[in-house]
Amino acid sequence: MCGIFGCISKNGNVAPIIHEALKRLEYRGYDSVGEATLYNGKLYIKKDQGKIDEVHKIHNLDDLPGNIGIGHTRWATHGAPLKVNAHPHTDCDEQIAVVHNGIIENFSELKLELENRGHMFRSKTDTEVIAHLIEEALKSSSLSLEEAVLDAVRRLEGSYAIAVVSTKEPDKIVCARNESPLVLGLGENAVYCASDIPAFLPLTNKMVVVNDGELVVLSPEGFKIKKISDASLVTREPKIVDWTPEMAVKQGYPHFMLKEIHEQPACLRNTLRLQEHYLDLMSTFLDRAREVFLVACGTSYHACLAASYMFSKLAFLATYPVIASEFVEQHGKSVNIDSTILAVSQSGETADTLAAVNCARQRAATVLGLTNVIGSTLTRVSRVYICQQSGPEIGVAATKTFTSQLSVLAQLALRLAKKRGKVSQDEMDFLAEKLESLPDVVEKIIETQEENVKRIAKKYKDAETFFFLGRGINTATAYEGRLKLMEIAYVPAIAYPAGESKHGPISLVEKGFPVVFICPRDGTHKTMVGNIMEMKARGASIIAVVEEDDDEVKGLADDYIEVPRGIPEVLSPIPFVIPLQLLAYYMAVERGHNPDTPRNLAKSVTVK
Numbered sequence: 001m002c003g004i005f006g007c008i009s010k011n012g013n014v015a016p017i018i019h020e021a022l023k024r025l026e027y028r029g030y031d032s033v034g035e036a037t038l039y040n041g042k043l044y045i046k047k048d049q050g051k052i053d054e055v056h057k058i059h060n061l062d063d064l065p066g067n068i069g070i071g072h073t074r075w076a077t078h079g080a081p082l083k084v085n086a087h088p089h090t091d092c093d094e095q096i097a098v099v100h101n102g103i104i105e106n107f108s109e110l111k112l113e114l115e116n117r118g119h120m121f122r123s124k125t126d127t128e129v130i131a132h133l134i135e136e137a138l139k140s141s142s143l144s145l146e147e148a149v150l151d152a153v154r155r156l157e158g159s160y161a162i163a164v165v166s167t168k169e170p171d172k173i174v175c176a177r178n179e180s181p182l183v184l185g186l187g188e189n190a191v192y193c194a195s196d197i198p199a200f201l202p203l204t205n206k207m208v209v210v211n212d213g214e215l216v217v218l219s220p221e222g223f224k225i226k227k228i229s230d231a232s233l234v235t236r237e238p239k240i241v242d243w244t245p246e247m248a249v250k251q252g253y254p255h256f257m258l259k260e261i262h263e264q265p266a267c268l269r270n271t272l273r274l275q276e277h278y279l280d281l282m283s284t285f286l287d288r289a290r291e292v293f294l295v296a297c298g299t300s301y302h303a304c305l306a307a308s309y310m311f312s313k314l315a316f317l318a319t320y321p322v323i324a325s326e327f328v329e330q331h332g333k334s335v336n337i338d339s340t341i342l343a344v345s346q347s348g349e350t351a352d353t354l355a356a357v358n359c360a361r362q363r364a365a366t367v368l369g370l371t372n373v374i375g376s377t378l379t380r381v382s383r384v385y386i387c388q389q390s391g392p393e394i395g396v397a398a399t400k401t402f403t404s405q406l407s408v409l410a411q412l413a414l415r416l417a418k419k420r421g422k423v424s425q426d427e428m429d430f431l432a433e434k435l436e437s438l439p440d441v442v443e444k445i446i447e448t449q450e451e452n453v454k455r456i457a458k459k460y461k462d463a464e465t466f467f468f469l470g471r472g473i474n475t476a477t478a479y480e481g482r483l484k485l486m487e488i489a490y491v492p493a494i495a496y497p498a499g500e501s502k503h504g505p506i507s508l509v510e511k512g513f514p515v516v517f518i519c520p521r522d523g524t525h526k527t528m529v530g531n532i533m534e535m536k537a538r539g540a541s542i543i544a545v546v547e548e549d550d551d552e553v554k555g556l557a558d559d560y561i562e563v564p565r566g567i568p569e570v571l572s573p574i575p576f577v578i579p580l581q582l583l584a585y586y587m588a589v590e591r592g593h594n595p596d597t598p599r600n601l602a603k604s605v606t607v608k
């Protein structure tokens with residue numbers, strides 16, 4: 001996730017306006033920043049790695065000349081957070097500048113093609129191909145900037161919101177959108193394009209939403225929207241937004257956590273755009289290792305636990321999920337050159353995870369990383385790393401982290417299974433198709449079940465304890481549901497593999513004790529029904545997360561939350577965790593707590 005902004009003003013220089021707008025978009029990413037303006041037929045650019053304030057201190061972002069310009073605040077997905085990879089990116093002659101939010105899936109092919117035709121690339125980003133494609137279109141025929149951008153974006157696969165300026169038409173910004181957000185702001189004496197409303201909200205509350213598959217030409221006179229597919233004109237009336245700046249940053253959601261729960265379909269779509277060669281490389285290391293440890297803390301550990309079932313069931317690889325703070329004690333003496341450590345950390349800075357990684361590195365083990373922050377310590381110490389692609393997570397409780405990490409880990413397990421010849425092509429195709437469908441499945445759960453979960457949270461808001469039970473891979477989902485509820489709603493809770501509950505914890509159960517069952521229709525279903533009966537017999541209130549046609553469990557439950565049917569077992573934690581995230585969120589709200597800032601916790605735990 002990055003933030004883009006563009007502005008054409010009738011009243012003087014735009015650089016300070018862009019700078020301020022980027023500050024308001026900093027929540028979308030902050031590892032590098034850049035601005036480009038046009039003045040007297042020349043393109044002026046300032047950019048560097050670092051947060052906006054740091055870059056401004058060194059370069060003074062405000063003194064770029066011109067009344068038209070674009071800007072960008074970056075959350076790296078392709079290419080390290082270095083100056084050379086900071087946006088805007090330019091063509092060979094530095095006449096065109098582009099800012100981009102999204103992921104261009106086919107950039108490697110396009111880059112090769114462009115390089116073969118003599119284009120010189122400066123960065124490692126996917127974005128730079130856009131500038132060169134526009135350059136070609138402008139040079140090879142007498143196209144306008146608008147037509148050249150149309151030509152270029154028609155060649156792109158993936159997600160993008162872009163803003164483009166060119167010295168050839170110095171009074172225009174051309175933007176386009178597919179799957180990444182883009183809105184226009186219409187002021188008295190200026191027009192704006194941005195990733196999000198907060199960017200221009202202090203300047204105007206008159207806005208226009210740009211839809212997927214649309215291109216926009218901004219000029220001092222206003223805006224024009226066209227369909228990318230057939231260049232037909234679109235008419236759209238501006239709307240007035242009545243959000244406060246604080247509401248706008250949360251896109252109208254009361255809390256970041258709820259916004260981030262709702263972002264999961266988009267994040268999952270992003271995880272499906274990973275570059276294949278990184279998955280290949282990582283699966284090669286996993287394949288060669290004598291032993292594989294999956295090391296992480298908290299939610300990331302729960303993703304590792306679920307992943308251990310994926311690796312085992314799909315690729316027949318035994319892995320050891322280890323809580324990072326225990327790694328040195330448990331394996332510090334035995335880990336060695338034949339061991340591989342896959343460290344999973346949203347922040348890439350968690351001290352316990354890094355301590356485990358350091359110990360492993362000192363003993364010559366191979367370190368692989370899965371993180372959300374390119375440029376974090378974890379990416380620097382990993383032999384290979386993959387980005388979980390979910391953009392900044394601001395709510396302290398990890399939500400989109402869990403599902404994004406699982407989607408990446410599932411792809412890795414599938415890749416390894418293929419390498420090892422452990423799944424048939426039919427099965428591979430089936431699982432790949434199901435993985436592709438997960439963003440829609442998650443969207444449907446949120447759409448159809450949120451009100452139901454809110455009602456359940458109201459009903460159980462005064463419960464003193466909760467019990468979460470799952471089996472197989474969904475033991476991890478149960479642990480994650482418990483962690484969410486404990487950390488933000490402050491409800492003491494326990495979670496167990498369901499089969500273990502009768503070896504002790506069941507003694508806690510008395511009338512009305514809420515027990516949440518994660519109950520997909522997989523190989524564990526029959527025994528789960530038995531566990532539900534055991535709990536019911538002791539007076540527990542059963543809350544079941546079930547597949548929509550599971551009448552048997554619905555009939556036994558006091559309350560149930562439905563998930564679409566037919567999700568393969570190895571992928572099931574992704575949809576099944578969504579109701580539990582919502583439950584924790586609404587329980588926290590019902591109990592009067594702010595879910596975004598739970599007491600005693602920090603987003604990134606950098607002490608051991």
Ligand code: F6R
Nearest residue numbers: 298299300345346347350397398
């Ligand atoms: C739970 C939560 C924490 C983190 C843990 C690891 O909601 O946010 O448990 O999951 O501190 O953080 P990362 O993934 O950054 O290493």
